[in-house]
Amino acid sequence: MRRKLKNSAFILCMVFALILSGCNFSSSEKTDEKTEGNKDASQVLNITEPADVPTLDSTKAHDGIAFTVLNNVNEGLYRQDENNLPIKALATEHVESDDKITHTFTLRDSNWSNGDPVTAQDFEFAWKRVMKENSAYGFMFVTAGIKNAESILNEEKDSDELGIKAIDEKTLEVTLEGPNPLFQTLLTFPTFLPQNQKFVEEQGDQYALEYDNILFNGPYKLVEWTHEQGWKYEKNEKYWDADAVKLDKINVFVVKDPSTGTNLYETEKVDRVELSSALVDQYKDDENFQTMKExxxxxxxxxxxxxxxxxxxxxxxxxxxxxxxxxxxxxxxxxxxxxxxxxxxxxxxxxxxxxxxxxxxxxxxxxxxxxxxxxxxxxxxxxxxxxxxxxxxxxxxxxxxxxxxxxxxxxxxxxxxxxxxxxxxxxxxxxxxxxxxxxxxxxxxxxxxxxxxxxxxxxxxxxxxxxxxxxxxxxxxxxxxxxxxxxxxxxxxxxxxxxxxxxxxxxxxxxxxxxxESILIRKKIKDVLVHPTGAEFSFKWASIEE
The missing domain is CATH 3.10.105.10 (Dipeptide-binding Protein; Domain 3)
Known part of the structure; x- marks a missing residue:
């Protein structure tokens, strides 16, 4: 879930100064600029987050900020739509056995950012890795009812006995303990993402700690990550559904104080900010003011x-x-x-x-x-x-x-x-x-x-x-x-x-x-999906319109 952090006035000023210099706000793309030769608005979104990303290893991530990044740079069998319902992503077909215990998935053709194909083995490796390392969200496999997950967490069975098996490169079989009406919904959660085993093992303990030691197979890829200051997404042209992705870039700035965020918003450096209760009265009549249920x-x-x-x-x-x-x-x-x-x-x-x-x-x-x-x-x-x-x-x-x-x-x-x-x-x-x-x-x-x-x-x-x-x-x-x-x-x-x-x-x-949540968001920002669970934001369908 999102972390709303508060700092002293001194830290506020220091953070503000660091952000302006270190993240180069002065040269960041404004969303009202025009793309050369194109009458449409520049598809660049500038937003804030209240903290840095601890890790982008999907088997270890346990916070809402990491979940949002993973949701936008990676893709699993399913993802959430605008109604927060699961829709097929890398799965083109999902077949249940008559007893609803055996689930067989057929994967679409897709690639990692290094050119390797995304395979069923990538899912088997990642899911078993969660259980092997007793990661924070291993309990999600128990909630999903995947065979032997609870016994593995109780150290009664080995992680290799988890009920998932790659039949071939494009066919994944998952076995449950029994019928589970939550199974499909849970597959949208970042803990169920795949990982490229060869790349993970090559990176060792440095895997996913920087933007260039993680692979991407989702709508966007990271091209920059300056710790405690921010990160940048760019559209992933190798993504299987790249035609649906409208934004070219997303600049994310770590801003730990709401007052700093509103200053950046006022100077058109960012397009969306959260407001503290102390600032609501000041902005409640602004045309871009919104309140959102969480x-x-x-x-x-x-x-x-x-x-x-x-x-x-x-x-x-x-x-x-x-x-x-x-x-x-x-x-x-x-x-x-x-x-x-x-x-x-x-x-x-x-x-x-x-x-x-x-x-x-x-x-x-x-x-x-x-x-x-x-x-x-x-x-x-x-x-x-x-x-x-x-x-x-x-x-x-x-x-x-x-x-x-x-x-x-x-x-x-x-x-x-x-x-x-x-x-x-x-x-x-x-x-x-x-x-x-x-x-x-x-x-x-x-x-x-x-x-x-x-x-x-x-x-x-x-x-x-x-x-x-x-x-x-x-x-x-x-x-x-x-x-x-x-x-x-x-x-x-x-x-x-x-x-x-x-x-x-x-x-x-x-x-x-x-x-x-009370926010300021510019009217031209369209279709940024906000989810109640897992990853807070989906940018896949977002766009900027005049």
Whole structure:
């Protein structure tokens, strides 16, 4: 997921100076220039990213910035379209066995940037390499249900036993543990990209650390990468679908502070920037201002072992006592929207194309008076007259603002409630959560794949993402049933019911808001696709128009 970084004023100035000199902004192509002999706008896009790319090794990459680069310079069996649905990329044919366990892919003719053909062996090598090195996203092979993936991660089997085999250069066979409705969707994720074995082994531990020690087989190729300053894409003329690619170049500049980004935007050095909440009021009336929904959510975890917070009425009261609209519209002002469910709106449609959030509606909403009634009832049930608890938060500015708002809301609206804020570094916040050594914890979650299940199976007993000792056997059983259901309509009903168990039946967490983003983007920039999971951006179909 994207990293929004903040720096001191001193670092801001230093970064700005370095960018202007080191990345040669003064000579970067502006998008309103004309190509010689061509009346159309120059197809050059200038954008920012908040951090450098740690690695472009698809078997090791674990951050949204690397995923975006890999998505645009490489290609796998499938990629995401404008609706975030999987479409065939290097696969021209995908045949399932009758039991939906064996999947056979036929590859199209395509080449790496060094001229070598992309083969089925490239997929087998890369996928087994993920498992061999126990890479960060190896669990995606388990989620995809690929045969022996879980046993390999548990060190019960060898990586060579992963259920993938190159039948010949153009035929790839993948074997699953059982039918998996998520399989095709997951294949768009960068961890499932191919790699050229000979080239990887020649590069050794330097592979993918610079632009000239990685191969490209996607819409673009990297032609420059200056660490901590930026990188440049150029159209890959050897790409199999090069005719669909409109942009000639993309210049990406590492800009770690929103104020620096807006300065660059104002001087027409870049075409798209993110705004901090402090800058929203200044630009909200600009014709190029936009707010965008993101797929991440922020919510309150409750320690379900706590003698008072373990009470469902208390949890409902806390949920209902917070004015979420004021939180997003007055405090955050960054495009975030109130959320009263665990699956965010605008991304996950049913088989008949209805939004998940619209179908299931809102949970645990009501008036302050209703919240106070539940509060009094919960205190009576637990034998208490008041309650003092603490909230575990990361020490970021945004989390501090949110926690202070929640503190004021709960102490004002629930008589006898006292909330102490305990801010710690982000990594320590996670340690505290995993140990369940908190009362309340301000948490966030970004999806791993484009399906509601990525928000719903978090709450399995002893699951790594549960982190609050919540358990409902009905939920666990229904997750197992939904994972094996291949009738998509029936499965979607199960997903809806999973959320109802979590929130309607148990009020297990308190959703706060769906994350948003406020941006400035020039009107002439068309068809930059923004995805909720995996790679954030696809530039394959992007263009610049007058």
């Amino acid at each position: 797929s991440g959510l922020v919510f309150l975890r409750f320690n379900h072992n706590h003698p008072v917070l373990g009470n469902k009425d208390i949890r409902r009261a806390i949920n209902m006592a917070i004015d979420k609209k004021s939180l997003t519209d007055v405090i955050l002002k960054d495009g975030s929207t109130p959320l009263n469910g665990v699956v965010p709106g605008g991304f996950y449609n049913s088989p008949d194309n209805k939004d998940f959030r619209e179908i299931n509606g809102d949970f645990n909403t009501g008036t302050i008076e209703e919240a106070q009634k539940l509060w009094e009832q919960g205190l009576k049930e637990t034998g208490q007259k008041d309650l003092t608890v603490s909230i575990n938060i990361a020490d970021s500015d945004d989390h501090k603002k949110v926690a202070e708002y929640i503190q004021a809301q709960l102490e004002d609206n629930l008589p006898g409630f006292k909330l102490d804020i305990k801010a710690v570094p982000f990594a320590q916040r996670l340690v505290i959560e995993k140990a369940i050594e908190f009362d309340l914890s301000l948490s966030s979650w970004g999806p791993d794949y484009s399906d509601p299940m990525t928000y719903l199976d978090m709450w399995l007993k002893d699951g790594s993402a549960n982190r609050m000792d919540y358990y409902n056997p009905k939920l666990d059983a229904l997750v197992t049933e939904a994972r094996n259901e291949t009738d998509l309509a029936k499965r979607y009903v199960m997903l809806l019911n999973l959320e109802k168990i979590l929130l309607e039946e148990d009020a297990a967490i308190a959703p706060l808001y769906q994350e948003g």
